[in-house]
Amino acid sequence: MKYFSLYRIYTIVWLAVRIFIEIVFFKKRHRGNWNDKVEQQWEELLRRQAHRYKEKALYLEGVMIKLGQYLSTRKDIMPDIYIKELTDLLDQVPSVPWEKSKKVIEDEWNKPYSEVLHEISAKPIASASIGEVYRGTLHSGEEVAVKIQRPKIGEIIYSDFRAVRIVLWLARRFTKLENSMDLSLFYREFVRTIGDELNFHLELENGLYFQKKYEDFPGLEIPDYYPEYSTKRVLVMEWKEGNRINDLAFLEKHHINKYKISNVLLESFLGQLLNEGKFHADPHPGNIMVKADGTIVLIDFGMIGVIRKRDAMYIRDIVIGILLKDYKKVVDGIEGMRFLLPHADKEEIERVLRMLIETYSDNGLKANDTRVVEEIMNDIEKLVNNQPIQLPSEYAFLGRAISTFIGILYSLDPEMDLLEMSKPMLTRWLKENSEGAKETVVNFAKSSLKPLVSLPNQLQQALEEPRKYREWKRTNEIIKMKHEMVVSRKRDAFLLCLLSCILIYVSFYLNQYYLLYASSGLLLISIAYYIRMLLQHRRLMDKS
Template identity: 45%
Template sequence: MKERLKYISFYRITVIVWMSIRFLVQIFWFQKTHRVWDQETQRKWEAMLEKQAGEYRRKAIKLGGLLIKFGQFLSSRGDLLPPSFIKELEGLVDRVKPVPFEKSKETMEEDWQGPIEDFVASIDEKPVASASIGEVYKATLKNGTTAAIKVQRYRVKEIFGMDFKALRIVFWLLDRFTKYGRKADLPALYREVVRVISNELDFTMEMKNGNHFKKRFEEFPNVYVPEYNTDLSTKRVLVMEWIEGAKITDLAFIRKHQIKREVIAKTLFDLCVEQFLYTGMFHSDPHPGNLMLKPDGTIVVIDFGMVGEIKKEDANSIRTMIQGFILDDYDLVIQALQEMEFLLPDANTEQVKKILKQTTDMYLEGNFDKLDANTMNETLEEIQQFINDQPIQLPADYAFLGRATSIIVGVLSTVYPQIDLIDWGKPVIKEWISGGKDNSSFSIYKEVAKESARPLLSLPRALVEYLEDGDKEREWKSDKQRHHLFHQFYLFYAFVSLLFMASGSAALYWTLVVPVLPAVWIGSGLLTAGTIGLVISFIKHWNMIRKIHYNRRNE
């Protein structure tokens, strides 16, 4: 009876919505009755969240369907859920009780439009894997090849349809009665969930993704993606090549076949760099079960149901953000965050810039170690409060990217504990910053040079306006702005002096070595003027910097 209940729409929706309402009421009551937030309160809060996450996990395993997939989706959303909840969800095993083989056989025969014996010579009725969406069986096809057949679970599409209705009600409650309605774009988040999971329910999408990655990984000689049988694959049945091997983290298998662990790790590292840094799709669920190892050391990548995508404009936006940090231009950083849809329209961009600048300045100036405990705690609390209050939302692809990266780091550390990710990553980051394999015209080096030169070219007019207009000076409310102007002023005239020196040297060359110019004084005069100008600019700039530091020490 209990097994049949989970196929009843009213029952599933009631269970899911009621559980959500109880969680919300518990959170509201806790916050209402705990005004003083000390260590004991924090401990109780964490205990309550862990209890809620545990209940969610048990319900998910019992009901299956969307609760398992949504739990996995939420485990990647550090922008929405606290760490204690995510930690429990990360332990949510996507493994449920398999359906009777007769149900799977019925699905295969419906999609193949004929008896299973017409297509399969033999099949093991016990699945080798059972998950929330489908079971995988080992079979021998009529042509004698061994295949893995993934069959969609009985009535799973119907179950997910019920759960989507329940989820819409839950999101409506969150939007109307909690701060998440202001903090997150819940309708967009709901659409992301439906889109991502609906794609997983269509096995032809997984086959299409698999063929895409097979072509993309051709340049990796030690990486393999199984072949798909397009004739027998449908939306509910996926037939692919059977691969003999073990999980990539099976150390006993690695030792038995004498495979070099460093080689495995480097191959996997390069494979992930190709996916995670450059434009195109990436495998967003690369756990050990989806990364197999053949006896010859070849890495086999399977299960492309859940993928993310890095668009070219997104990669350029990330580079723009880094450029903004380098140039101390936080408007650029905000622009990049908005382009990537990290910041929702209601976000306080000035507050975002303030927090980013404070944190960056503390890091660059090495002030973290100079802070006392109280100041550090206040800073961390301000940042945490800011994140909680601001309408910041991590787009699904970036959430999947973060989750996939964290999974891969864990796999790499297991396979090769001596790995030095910083050392391996330096040449990769250098290439990526310059535009790399994306064939992008965007280069941080070029952009920084261009942006650095721009204020120098506009300095003479700005300086004249500043000196001539007394009102302009009064509008400048801080010494920092004035000092910044004169820093650029001296840099500009140092640059002009260098041009004079270069011109003078060229003129002397064309006078003494290649007699084109008529008089030596032209080159000598330019070289002398440039040298004097450079020395004066250096001395005045140095004196100004000393004066600034002296005034700061005596304030």
């Protein structure tokens, strides 16, 4: 049943609608009387919802698992209870029976697998949402890892994309999620990234790219690949013996220096972040191994992001701004990367950044400085909630990669001071990229001199600013109030439509024709009311 497209779409959309309805009714029921008891009930509701999502994801597989893994890293939009529950999706993906995987590999090779492999493990060594990895041996005696795509996963995922599109449409119409990210662009980026994972030819290409990138990088290895045996659904690579990077018992047993491997990891990731090119968008512990001699092995290059030249320039500006404690430069870089929407209070953002960075610099902030971290996170949360800040869709997977990577580093050493560790690497990088640094300095000089040239005009504008600001603020508040009112009415109309549909079904089932006529009339009225509110909302958006 779970492989039928309509069933999957219905199940995914209904799961999202149910979560939405439960949240709306709970908040309306307890509006104005929120206390500790209600807070506990709220947390319990979220826990049930997150568990329900995880169970459905493990049953349906496909995009549900990928989306759950992505949401488990979005602390800016997801409650902690959801994140704790959804994190399990990284390790609990059920495996596929060998006979089905065997059919995939033989269909791809057009011959029995035994003609290529001398032997292969009876069960997968690792199981993920897109594929599974088996350990095998070629007839030449070389040990290999064979990644086989899950049967029908392509059909499943492209079917799920339609369901996700419906869910995001509902989210755009009835929630404030659009304020924190562009959902349409996120959907396109999500489809592109996950779609690329289905093509193992692209993963082979990415693996060869990183192999060349790190061929002379001490302490880091990328497996060799076998293009002659690799297809769109099967990938064959060198077998690397090692354990997960966060296996502390393994590190202790082999006397591996955690500070040293942290430095290697940090330098390799900063190299991906600061330069134009590709970056590993899924650096969770299962994709970063460590060998007994302390060498790090990066694997699984199916999910890859790209740092464009323009983005690399803005990231460089942010880095230089942090090193020089020029927080205006940092804010300008963030704005250039389109994190700030119009009318953002740059001075307030600059203040929070200064506090955050100087706390790091002066106190050597570490992961276990819980009180300081909590205070800073509260300030950042207020900033995100009160300021027009968004996460551009093209950076969604970059943010996920950074947060996952930082979590790995702190799991190795909670006492780690990331900023202090990064300074020598950043300084060395700036020297090696002096041309880009000079360009940034020249741009900074131009931007510093420009206010002096335009000073007379700025004085005139300053005299007009208070009046203009009061008028803008008054107009903005009125539009915001109307917007919230119309959105609330749209939401009520939508819920009334759902209730009418339920009543129609119940009355038809019980042969209660009077109730059927009444609920049908209610449905027509609620649809007309919804359309009216929709048109009114569009007119309001056009004015704003």
